[in-house]
Amino acid sequence: MNTPVTPSSSPTPAHTLPRIAVLATGGTIAGAAPDATNTAGYQAGVIGVGQLLDAVPGLGAIARIHAEQVASIDSKDMPLALWTQLAQRVNALLASDDVDGVVITHGTDTLEETAYLLHLTVKGTKPVVMTAAMRPASALSADGPLNLLNAVTVAANAAAGQGVLVAFNNRIHCARDVTKVSTYAVDAFQSPEVGALGWVQDGRVEFQRRALRPHTVDSAFVIGAQWPQVEIVASYAGVSRAAVDALVVAGVRGIVVAGTGNGSLHATLQQALADAAAQGVAIVRASRTGSGHVMRNGAAQDGALGFVSAGTLNPYKARVLLMLALAAGHAGAAALQQVFDTY
Ligand code: ASP
Numbered sequence: 656m657n658t659p660v661t662p663s664s665s666p667t668p669a670h671t672l673p674r675i676a677v678l679a680t681g682g683t684i685a686g687a688a689p690d691a692t693n694t695a696g697y698q699a700g701v702i703g704v705g706q707l708l709d710a711v712p713g714l715g716a717i718a719r720i721h722a723e724q725v726a727s728i729d730s731k732d733m734p735l736a737l738w739t740q741l742a743q744r745v746n747a748l749l750a751s752d753d754v755d756g757v758v759i760t761h762g763t764d765t766l767e768e769t770a771y772l773l774h775l776t777v778k779g780t781k782p783v784v785m786t787a788a789m790r791p792a793s794a795l796s797a798d799g800p801l802n803l804l805n806a807v808t809v810a811a812n813a814a815a816g817q818g819v820l821v822a823f824n825n826r827i828h829c830a831r832d833v834t835k836v837s838t839y840a841v842d843a844f845q846s847p848e849v850g851a852l853g854w855v856q857d858g859r860v861e862f863q864r865r866a867l868r869p870h871t872v873d874s875a876f877v878i879g880a881q882w883p884q885v886e887i888v889a890s891y892a893g894v895s896r897a898a899v900d901a902l903v904v905a906g907v908r909g910i911v912v913a914g915t916g917n918g919s920l921h922a923t924l925q926q927a928l929a930d931a932a933a934q935g936v937a938i939v940r941a942s943r944t945g946s947g948h949v950m951r952n953g954a955a956q957d958g959a960l961g962f963v964s965a966g967t968l969n970p971y972k973a974r975v976l977l978m979l980a981l982a983a984g985h986a987g988a989a990a991l992q993q994v995f996d997t998y
Pocket of ligand 1: 684761789
């Protein structure tokens with residue numbers, strides 16, 4: 656569904672303003688509740704992109720907007736086919752001479768996964784900026800309109816070649832690093848260890864650093880329609896091997912394990928994962944702590960058992976990278992470790 660929408664409240668845009676495509680996918684930013692004081696009991700993804708844009712004053716003075724309703728979902732239900740569709744649409748828009756940047760509205764729940772997926776697979780240097788909201792559009796003090804205004808402002812002003820950005824609560828994050836850290840607070844996104852790339856406020860955009868790892872045009876990954884099955888398990892007190900064994904029987908291609916601390920594993924789980932690796936399942940160790948890196952354990956564990964270290968990627972982002980790597984034909988712990996060390 657690609658329906659162009661012109662925000663009715665926008666003034667006629669100056670012909671020199673940047674042309675920004677706004678792709679809406681649903682989420683709380685497009686959510687509605689029965690009354691304005693309700694910020695938890697709402698339905699996500701029910702408000703259309705035209706209404707979202709109408710709620711943002713001054714957009715027409717920042718950019719010429721072309722809007723598309725790509726989907727209307729709660730992002731907790733993100734299907735892999737929509738990832739493919741979204742990435743392909745962003746690629747088509749970036750390739751167009753009529754588009755200077757892309758903004759994507761999304762639910763907060765899986766925003767960090769979609770953002771990293773796009774960071775690795777969209778091919779262009781024009782700004783791609785994602786945003787979302789913690790409060791539904793119907794709420795008192797809804798955060799969506801300002802986040803959307805700021806995302807368009809970033810897309811209209813960011814320098815080229817910074818990969819996929821996330822504009823949220825005045826901060827600008829790198830897609831690789833950003834993660835949701837709160838169930839309810841409007842300041843729900845952080846980039847642990849490294850911090851935000853910059854900030855946006857009152858029309859001003861400032862970057863303080865750049866992402867170093869390859870992305871977009873420098874990434875070897877391309878979007879495809881096939882998604883190798885990769886699942887996530889966790890290590891915790893008393894964990895059994897039941898989940899890992901069931902996943903192997905189900906034929907998964909990879910397992911990311913959210914380990915304790917530095918990706919450490921309960922001995923029972925480690926044995927189950929070692930058995931899975933021996934059967935050709937790719938095993939990636941990440942951490943459940945939410946920040947920090949997972950050191951490669953060398954000969955003692957990773958080397959002997961055929962495991963890969965996720966480095967600074969959290970389990971959900973590690974899963975995205977592992978799916979792309981397996982889809983691209985990377986096989987074996989050494990080749991996969993190289994991928995994780997690079998991206
Ligand atoms: N469940 C919602 C979603 O991810 C949450 C949000 O957008 O804040 O779509």
